[in-house]
Amino acid sequence: MLGPIAGGLIVAYLHWRVIFFINIPVGLLGLYLVYRHLPDYRADQSHPLDLIGLILFGSGIGLLSYVLEVFGEHTLGWPVIIVLLLVSAVLLTGYGVRATHTAFPLLRLALFRIRTFHASVSGSFFTRLGIGGIPFLFPLLYQVGLGYTPIQSGLLMVPQAVASMSLKMWMPSILRYLGYRRVLISNTIIIGLLILLFATIGVGTPLWLVVGQMFIYGFFTSLQYTSMNTLVYADVTEEEASGASTIASTMQQMAISFGVAISSLVAVFFIPTHLPASSPEMIHGIHQAFLVLGGWTILSAVIFREVKSEDGDTVSLHKDLPTVG
Numbered sequence: 001m002l003g004p005i006a007g008g009l010i011v012a013y014l015h016w017r018v019i020f021f022i023n024i025p026v027g028l029l030g031l032y033l034v035y036r037h038l039p040d041y042r043a044d045q046s047h048p049l050d051l052i053g054l055i056l057f058g059s060g061i062g063l064l065s066y067v068l069e070v071f072g073e074h075t076l077g078w079p080v081i082i083v084l085l086l087v088s089a090v091l092l093t094g095y096g097v098r099a100t101h102t103a104f105p106l107l108r109l110a111l112f113r114i115r116t117f118h119a120s121v122s123g124s125f126f127t128r129l130g131i132g133g134i135p136f137l138f139p140l141l142y143q144v145g146l147g148y149t150p151i152q153s154g155l156l157m158v159p160q161a162v163a164s165m166s167l168k169m170w171m172p173s174i175l176r177y178l179g180y181r182r183v184l185i186s187n188t189i190i191i192g193l194l195i196l197l198f199a200t201i202g203v204g205t206p207l208w209l210v211v212g213q214m215f216i217y218g219f220f221t222s223l224q225y226t227s228m229n230t231l232v233y234a235d236v237t238e239e240e241a242s243g244a245s246t247i248a249s250t251m252q253q254m255a256i257s258f259g260v261a262i263s264s265l266v267a268v269f270f271i272p273t274h275l276p277a278s279s280p281e282m283i284h285g286i287h288q289a290f291l292v293l294g295g296w297t298i299l300s301a302v303i304f305r306e307v308k309s310e311d312g313d314t315v316s317l318h319k320d321l322p323t324v325g
Contacts, residue, residue: 002161004139008154053098053106060091061254068261107250108243111236116311120231121248123303125255127188127228130195130297131221132259137267137286137293138198145283146203159211163218171226180234180311183227184304191220192298199287199294203279234311259293266292 010018067084070076076084099105112118135157142153175183194217201210229248236244271285 004135004157005154005161007139008150008152011150047104050098050102050104050106053095053102056091056095056098057106060088060095063088063091065254065257065261068258068265107247108240109247111240111244111247114235115306116231116234117236117244119304119306119311120228120234121251123184123188123300123306124228124232124248125251126300126303127191127224127297128252128255129259129262130293130300131191131224132256133263133289133293134195134198134217136260137263137289140267141201141283141286145279145286147279156210156214159215160218160221163215164222167219168222168226171223174223175227175230179309180227180231181304181307181309183223184231184307185301187220187224187227188301188304189298191217191224192294192296192301194220195290195294195297197294199290202283202287231307231311263289263293 006022007019010016010022063084067076067081067088095106096109099107099109112121138157139150139153142148142156143150148156194213197213198217201213232244232248233241267285267289269285270288271281
């Protein structure tokens with residue numbers, strides 16, 4: 001959420017290539033904090049790396065992501081796209097088969113038999129497909145559609161980050177009071193409706209209204225991330241926690257990547273490609289992308305119906321409070 005702000009400052013005062021070097025100091029700081037503060041959970045005997053599984057899964061996901069990225073650019077013909085999708089499907093299917101026949105798979109797909117894990121990871125993936133494209137669409141709307149500078153575009157993302165961080169302290173109380181099922185179902189629908197409302201932002205929209213929408217959106221997305229990320233570990237054992245974390249983080253990164261690709265694909269679909277698009281045409285295409293992503297997010301709430309009212313009580317302590325409703 002703070003990325004657009006840093007990106008705007010870098011583009012305005014430095015060179016856009018500097019953006020790609022930001023990960024170096026951030027990564028070094030992360031390594032330092034990990035080694036200094038996290039316990040060493042390594043087992044006495046580490047498991048060998050599933051190299052074949054890594055190649056199958058990594059190649060399949062990478063190829064699928066590539067196809068989604070170039071699909072909207074019309075740089076590949078339909079026969080090539082179909083072939084690449086088939087190759088990706090074969091690679092991922094091959095990994096699925098290998099994961100069930102090897103002692104130490106790269107990703108332990110057997111964890112999906114745990115209902116809360118399956119619901120949280122699957123729901124998180126499909127919900128993030130809608131949410132993941134928003135940080136891509138808004139700078140596009142602000143800069144290309146509305147004519148704001150990169151710094152102004154980055155600053156308009158601040159309300160979302162402020163709401164996400166400042167209201168984090170209320171998240172445990174909300175989960176404790178309502179429980180995971182109520183929060184995930186209702187909150188997913190609310191986020192979808194907020195994304196639909198983004199399609200009303202145009203040239204004449206008051207700035208205070210844009211800021212207010214982003215602040216409210218930041219609060220509910222923060223609640224969504226907290227709920228989905230913590231429910232993952234509700235019913236996994238200590239021995240399964242590492243595998244659960246690997247799958248959850250992998251699915252999150254996949255969903256973010258696919259979300260950006262899908263949002264750009266939808267926007268391009270509604271923007272004329274035979275000539276440079278004007279600002280109104282660009283705004284119209286982005287608005288249509290908001291409508292598609294918002295509708296998709298609302299539909300993804302269906303997955304969380306798998307969560308039962310008592311699920312996650314050991315994490316949220318909801319069971320210690322009177323039943324709501």
